[in-house]
Amino acid sequence: MRRLAAREDTDMSNPVVAEVVRGERVESAHRGAGAVVDAGGRIVMAFGDVERPVYSHSAIKALQALPLIESGAADRLGLSEREIALACASHSGEDDHVALASAMLAKAGRDESVLECGAHWPLGEAAARALARAGRKPGPLHNNCSGKHAGFVCLACAVGIDPRGYVAPDHPVQRRVTEAIQDVTGAKLGEETRGVDGCSIPVYAIPLRALAHGFARFATGRGLSPERAKAAARIRAAVARHPAIVAGAGRFDTEVMTVLGARAFTKAGAEGVFCAALPEVGLGLAVKADDGAARAAQVMIAALIRRFCGFDDDLRARLAPFVSTGLTNWNGFEVAVLRPAGPLA
Amino acid sequence: MRRLAAREDTDMSNPVVAEVVRGERVESAHRGAGAVVDAGGRIVMAFGDVERPVYSHSAIKALQALPLIESGAADRLGLSEREIALACASHSGEDDHVALASAMLAKAGRDESVLECGAHWPLGEAAARALARAGRKPGPLHNNCSGKHAGFVCLACAVGIDPRGYVAPDHPVQRRVTEAIQDVTGAKLGEETRGVDGCSIPVYAIPLRALAHGFARFATGRGLSPERAKAAARIRAAVARHPAIVAGAGRFDTEVMTVLGARAFTKAGAEGVFCAALPEVGLGLAVKADDGAARAAQVMIAALIRRFCGFDDDLRARLAPFVSTGLTNWNGFEVAVLRPAGPLA
8 A cells, every 4th residue: 555645644633523521521532524515515514624535434325225226126126115224224233134134135036145245243232142142153144234235236136237246346236336426426436536345345435525415415306316316215214214224223323213213314334434314404414533433423413413403302302312422331320421522512 | 510611622632643544545543642751751752742631541450450469468368470460451351351350359258249340241252252152141250340350359358458349539449559550650649630430440630741651660660669669570570471361362462462572561541541661671651542542542552662662673573563454344355554643654
């Protein structure tokens, strides 16, 4: 890997956006950037550098699932609403998740051997322990991305493409997926913005402004073709009705969408990226913690949702624990607080 | 918790010290501060704010174990070298760790019911899964701090103090521990620098410069009473001979000390704190990642050890994977690199 220029090395000087307070001290501080954009591309709020391209990881799984729907593949194979939600998931590897991924592959006439995501122990600790308790080991179906990968396989099989090698950037599946991301976000995606994601598919670096704009379009359908807008609405509805599928018990996306229903779509990505859509107010949100911390990204996205959601006081109150979170120790005592700071305080 | 002044909220502007590079981009960047100090208190290297007090957490467990040794309690109860190493450990909850903690308590005439650390699933994933596989649940012995707590109980029982309430700041055990930390680091510890740690004992905020100075004294015995210097040497020897006890399979402290033996003592703490001692060159090291990330603290401490260790090329080469670490995806491909940056590049 070539050595990067010094400027690029040290250019992350975004504001402090979240902090851990213990005793009476700020113990740790996270910097980050974020954008809130409407479907017309107008920036409603921005902090930090929102033009620097950041790898979007799993935060854009919902966009990566668009071709599966709009191609007609999902209908041709008779995918259920829960299976569509799983195609957008970073799931915990719970029994439900694994069964759904398996069922998707069966509908495509395949099994888990076609998956190219690799295997890992379930993200959900309870699910991992249950698997261990059963004396079993994880397979590719337990990979948190197995629903997305099953969706890629379904797309390929339903439109008559050989799914093998579907993780490669030049495979027809990835070309369709890349076209969709490019169309929705307006960002130019090419080799120079490409890396490899944890599950082996291409990951593209996209400015937060463009990601937020994309999720405003995803939230509203404005600026998208009618077919794409319909697919977006269908994905949002599927996830809103099945928030337990998109992540898992106790996890941020599941918990927040269980509270907010169709009012908010949220999706975490690796390295502190988070995207969200607020259909009721027509806004898209995208944040990145400089240091890649999931906890910082969660605080940022929760604080922005609270600020821009247009909710009533009851919903705002139910969102509060996600904005400012007590950190408890092993005896259950709250010993520190993680809370928004700087532009989000 | 009262709202802190704005200046204190946003005053962490330490340099970028570690970065994740994916594709050809810096994807994430960690800021931090660090100090390398000799036993006379001379700063050999410093970056970032090394005067700001930071909670030291488990990074100073070796200092917290000093009273157990120098009081004669360890000898009176016949603690083994492995048990002394466990008193300084943030262990993985492996069978060995649990058995040793249990044996320490038995030597004090107690059992796990005396522990006030709380319970959590073993830090070591393999250990957690093994426990689940056996159909069991974790108890306080599995808490990564159980060795330290067992040490506190041993100290109390051996010198005739009731161990109950030993986690409270004004309990005789904590008073002795606080005195030792204060003496070794030269920092003034009081209510205004105190928080509560994850295992419920007091955690004190100490400037990195003082922590590094303390570990230089711990490394050399210089500036300590003869009894304390002897206790420090004994703890270093115990950990050096049993690096698998102080953390666990695959973990940084265990792996690095397995490579370096008595040449380096390293100890991680929560929220991105790390301390180390280099006896051969008489230096103490202390770092803190602003954002609390363990991976950033590891890179910092490994980079500093490599720079100041005085090792031969072979040892430096064996240390290299800890300084610059390939991040592999679920298929085992290296997709990113975590490496030192800025003052540590």
